[in-house]
Amino acid sequence: MSRVGAGSENVATWVSRLVQIPSVNPLHAGPRAGEPGEHRMAHSLAEFFGDLGADSVELDTVTEGRPNVYGIWEGSEDRWVVLDVHTDTVTVEHCEGDPFDGRITDGRVYGRGSVDTKASLGVMMSVLESARTRGQRPRPNLLVVGSVSEEAGGMIGARRFRKWAEQKGLRPDEVIVAEPTMCAPVHGHKGAVALEIVVRGEAAHSANPHLGRNAVTAAAALVLALQEEHERLQTLVPATEVGNGTLTVTSVKGGTGGNVVPDSCTVTVGRRIVPGEVNSEVAEQLCDLVRASCPLPVEFPLVYLGAPAFYQSADTGLVRRLAEWAGTSPEVASYGTNALRYDGFAEQMVVFGPGSIDNAHTAVEWVEIEQLMLCADVYRRWLGLD
Numbered sequence: 334m335s336r337v338g339a340g341s342e343n344v345a346t347w348v349s350r351l352v353q354i355p356s357v358n359p360l361h362a363g364p365r366a367g368e369p370g371e372h373r374m375a376h377s378l379a380e381f382f383g384d385l386g387a388d389s390v391e392l393d394t395v396t397e398g399r400p401n402v403y404g405i406w407e408g409s410e411d412r413w414v415v416l417d418v419h420t421d422t423v424t425v426e427h428c429e430g431d432p433f434d435g436r437i438t439d440g441r442v443y444g445r446g447s448v449d450t451k452a453s454l455g456v457m458m459s460v461l462e463s464a465r466t467r468g469q470r471p472r473p474n475l476l477v478v479g480s481v482s483e484e485a486g487g488m489i490g491a492r493r494f495r496k497w498a499e500q501k502g503l504r505p506d507e508v509i510v511a512e513p514t515m516c517a518p519v520h521g522h523k524g525a526v527a528l529e530i531v532v533r534g535e536a537a538h539s540a541n542p543h544l545g546r547n548a549v550t551a552a553a554a555l556v557l558a559l560q561e562e563h564e565r566l567q568t569l570v571p572a573t574e575v576g577n578g579t580l581t582v583t584s585v586k587g588g589t590g591g592n593v594v595p596d597s598c599t600v601t602v603g604r605r606i607v608p609g610e611v612n613s614e615v616a617e618q619l620c621d622l623v624r625a626s627c628p629l630p631v632e633f634p635l636v637y638l639g640a641p642a643f644y645q646s647a648d649t650g651l652v653r654r655l656a657e658w659a660g661t662s663p664e665v666a667s668y669g670t671n672a673l674r675y676d677g678f679a680e681q682m683v684v685f686g687p688g689s690i691d692n693a694h695t696a697v698e699w700v701e702i703e704q705l706m707l708c709a710d711v712y713r714r715w716l717g718l719d
Contacts, residue, residue: 343462344705345442348455349435352444359399360485361424365432371420371481371490375402378420378454378479385461386470387477395481395493402479403497406461412473413503414715415679417671418454418511419483419490422446429696441699448700449693453511453686454479456708464718472717473506483671491674498678507651508679509715510672511686513693513700516707517661518652519684521575521644524606524673526616529599529635530555530623532587536596545594549587551629552598556582558626559602562619572609573644574665579605580619608644640673643682651681658711666690685711 354374355367362369375392382390382404392400402420422445425432432445442452457477464470476498480490498505512519532552537545563580571577580602587598604619606612616636623631645652647663656663670684687704713719 341702341706344456344459344709345437345702347458347462348442348447348452348700348705349437349444351451351455351458352435352442352447353433355425355433356420356422356446357425358421358423358482358484358486361422363424363426365425365428367433370398371479372398372400374420375400375479375481378402378404381458382477385458386465393493393497395490399481399490401481401490401494401497403494404477406471406475408471408474408717410473412506413476414471414473415476415478415505415508416453416457416511417478417480417491417494417508418450418457419481419671420454420479421481421484422449423484423694427696428698432698437702440702442702442705443697443699445698447698448513448688449690449698450511450513450686452513452688452700452705453708456687456705457712460709460712460716460718464716469718475716476503476505480671488671488674491671495674495678505679506681508675508682510670510675510682510684512666512668512670512684513686513688513690514664514666514684515661515689516659516685516687516704516711517664518655518659519666520647520649520652520663521573521608522642522666522669522672522684523575523578524612524642525637525639525669526604526606526612526619527635527637527639528602528604528616528619528623528633530602531632531634532598532600532627533630533632534594534596534598537594539592539594542594545596546629547594548598548629549595551627552585552587552600555600555623555627555631556585558622562622572607574647575607575642575644576665578607578610578615606639606642608642610642612638612641641676643670643672643676643684645682649681649683651683655683655685655711655715658714659707
């Protein structure tokens with residue numbers, strides 16, 4: 334049954350309004366980004382939160398010109414629930430048409446961030462506006478977070494929010510991390526470790542390659558060994574629904590000219606972490622593998638330990654309730670989210686939101702209004718407004 338009907342215009346308008354406020358992550362900035370960063374979005378949200386009856390609103394500078402924004406609606410219960418929505422978007426340089434027009438047509442809202450993930454924020458704004466009009470307030474204490482730098486830059490907004498909350502002694506009962514999941518509660522996804530490896534060789538004239546030590550050739554042997562390790566990981570029996578770890582060589586850069594034996598080559602590699610794995614141990618094992626597999630000396634200018642995988646049982650109360658309300662089934666995801674920064678932070682946590690991840694980061698981004706309406710139904714129940 335279609336949910337597009339009463340209230341759909343309001344929720345679509347809210348999403349469109351947010352899309353029209355550019356908030357491209359500075360690390361993705363380009364000529365079409367306008368003023369990059371989340372500054373304008375955060376200040377707009379602070380104003381919106383106040384208009385929608387928030388009891389307190391705070392802008393929290395994460396780094397220069399990039400604030401998180403927090404809005405609190407005090408409820409009638411002792412419980413605390415949190416909706417965390419990242420306010421940054423990816424690049425718009427490859428977008429077709431105006432990436433910030435927020436046009437509403439054919440049962441969809443279009444534009445950068447429309448699904449990833451201003452959809453969730455727009456839905457919540459619509460729900461709170463409707464509740465205010467009817468004289469209602471959320472039953473639990475509600476904290477809506479607009480966090481910076483999820484798309485690139487190490488999720489520093491999520492890190493800062495957690496520190497802010499812990500300093501105030503706030504331990505949420507439930508956290509929804511907003512991402513496009515087709516309104517299916519995602520209860521697990523992988524973490525990550527990354528390495529930058531420099532292979533050290535010795536330069537020589539390419540006419541006399543025997544006088545040098547070719548770092549690119551050595552790196553080729555290393556890349557093959559890393560691929561073998563990835564294939565080995567796939568033979569393991571997964572410990573959870575999240576599946577097996579993966580290993581991906583993401584770049585190889587070396588050489589200075591067509592007649593010089595390269596004396597160095599840089600290889601970057603990413604390792605996805607699954608539940609039960611310890612990031613530091615995985616990184617150490619990976620470094621040992623690199624040393625053993627490369628015929629030339631190696632250095633590690635970067636060892637990024639990242640975050641452990643996010644996982645909780647599909648039988649968790651929040652997961653079951655969201656699935657029941659949305660008419661969906663619990664799932665796990667292949668991508669990462671701010672949930673990686675909230676390990677042990679909340680009693681229960683889930684990744685959830687309207688629309689498909691398949692439409693994120695594309696040249697034409699959009700979200701179905703029917704999905705927005707379904708999410709609105711779920712939020713109302715979550716906040717005790719149904």
